Amino acid sequence: xNYTEELIINAQKMVTKGKGILAADExxxxxxxxxxxxxxxxxxxxxxxxxxxxxxxEGIEQYISGVIMFxxxxxxxxxxxxxxxxxxxxQNLDILPGIKVDKGVKQLAGFNxxxxxxxxxxxxxxxxxxxSLGARFAKWRxxxxxxxxxxxxxxxxxxxxxLARYAALxxxxxxxxxxxxxxxxxxxxxxxxxYTVTAKTLGVVFEQLKTQNVNLKGMVxxxxxxxxxxxxxxxxxxxxxxxxxxxxxxxxxxEEVPGIAFLSGGQSSDIATEHLNRMNQLSVELPWNLTxxxxxxxxxxxxxxxxxxxxxxxxxxxxxxxxxNSLATWxxx
Ligand code: 13P
Numbered sequence: 001x002n003y004t005e006e007l008i009i010n011a012q013k014m015v016t017k018g019k020g021i022l023a024a025d026e027x028x029x030x031x032x033x034x035x036x037x038x039x040x041x042x043x044x045x046x047x048x049x050x051x052x053x054x055x056x057x058e059g060i061e062q063y064i065s066g067v068i069m070f071x072x073x074x075x076x077x078x079x080x081x082x083x084x085x086x087x088x089x090x091q092n093l094d095i096l097p098g099i100k101v102d103k104g105v106k107q108l109a110g111f112n113x114x115x116x117x118x119x120x121x122x123x124x125x126x127x128x129x130x131x132s133l134g135a136r137f138a139k140w141r142x143x144x145x146x147x148x149x150x151x152x153x154x155x156x157x158x159x160x161x162x163l164a165r166y167a168a169l170x171x172x173x174x175x176x177x178x179x180x181x182x183x184x185x186x187x188x189x190x191x192x193x194x195y196t197v198t199a200k201t202l203g204v205v206f207e208q209l210k211t212q213n214v215n216l217k218g219m220v221x222x223x224x225x226x227x228x229x230x231x232x233x234x235x236x237x238x239x240x241x242x243x244x245x246x247x248x249x250x251x252x253x254x255e256e257v258p259g260i261a262f263l264s265g266g267q268s269s270d271i272a273t274e275h276l277n278r279m280n281q282l283s284v285e286l287p288w289n290l291t292x293x294x295x296x297x298x299x300x301x302x303x304x305x306x307x308x309x310x311x312x313x314x315x316x317x318x319x320x321x322x323x324x325n326s327l328a329t330w331x332x333x
Contacts, residue, residue, distance in 0.1 A: 012258045013096060014137060015261060015291050018330060020063065020293060021064070021066045021068060021178075021220075022064050025068040025098075028047070046308065051086065054299070054315075054318055055089060056080070060322055063319075066095060066137060068293070071099070074087065074130070098137040099139070101126060101139065105117050111152055115145070115155070117140060117159060119140065119166070120169075123166065124172070127170060127172075130175065131174050131175055136174070138175045138178065140167075140178070141182055142163050142182065143184060144181060146189045146193060146194065146197055160181065160201070163209070164209045167214045177214070178222045179205065179219055179221055181202065184224075184265070185227060190232055190234060191226060191228045191241070194226050194228070194229065206253070217256050220259055222293050224263060228241075242279040243282065245279060246282060260291070261292060262275075262292055272294060273292075276291070276328040282331075301320070302321070305317045
């Protein structure tokens with residue numbers, strides 16, 4: 001079956017102006033860590049309840065084009081009387097269901113403290129099953145660390161190659177690949193160093209995507225912003241982050257890509273929105289839409305408010321964040 005047209009339509013839909021992607025695909029261990037930090041016990045039932053709270057927030061379809069889920073959530077249902085599978089529930093709202101398909105990061109053999117993302121083995125079978133269950137896009141996150149002597153060419157190459165193999169397999173099965181090469185914010189490095197590493201990483205990623213015959217019109221790029229490291233003494237301001245990020249993307253992302261949906265990566269919720277807003281104010285003539293695919297920056301307020309019981313208040317907090325980020329895609333904050 002040839003999915004080309006469907007891939008292009010869905011990729012464009014994911015990055016429609018005014019909408020972005022909710023990353024709710026925390027693995028069970030990550031979700032447990034976030035729950036336990038707030039004294040919430042983590043079980044399949046409590047995780048189901050929390051995801052239900054997010055997905056059934058009234059009005060999110062105005063701001064959210066797609067939701068990325070972890071396998072457990074992907075197979076769960078709404079907690080209301082009629083228990084509608086989440087995939088179906090989201091489709092009814094015209095929100096695309098998505099699935100995280102990587103198996104997480106592992107130590108890269110032959111290198112000190114660098115990582116590579118695993119999950120290519122039997123990926124074709126998993127993708128076919130996810131498509132049949134309603135998924136229309138997938139996510140794979142590669143992690144690039146900055147430190148002395150890092151990143152090595154070896155880690156950039158290994159991660160870019162895996163991203164490209166994953167993306168080609170997704171398109172073969174009708175799923176739009178979210179290609180996520182994340183240069184981490186951890187460390188003390190300057191924004192200039194982040195620029196250099198992000199530029200190099202994106203360059204190699206697109207080289208590999210082309211080599212593996214990935215259709216760039218049927219994918220979404222999910223990069224980090226070009227930003228000062230969390231522990232850098234000299235923190236670049238909003239304007240500088242916006243300008244350097246746009247410059248880096250212009251120089252390294254082909255025009256065929258329909259859209260770029262940023263990760264928040266440890267930025268505060270407010271700052272992540274402000275960065276996106278400024279970029280959209282500056283970038284009237286870019287070939288791609290710039291939007292969000294935030295996890296923490298969309299969910300943090302909601303999770304802190306919920307604490308396992310305050311459902312309505314948490315939904316309000318979530319809706320406010322989604323609305324603000326939607327405005328930021330228009331540069332209207
Ligand atoms: P953050 O926005 O919390 O970085 O999460 C996005 C994501 O999907 C990471 O893979």
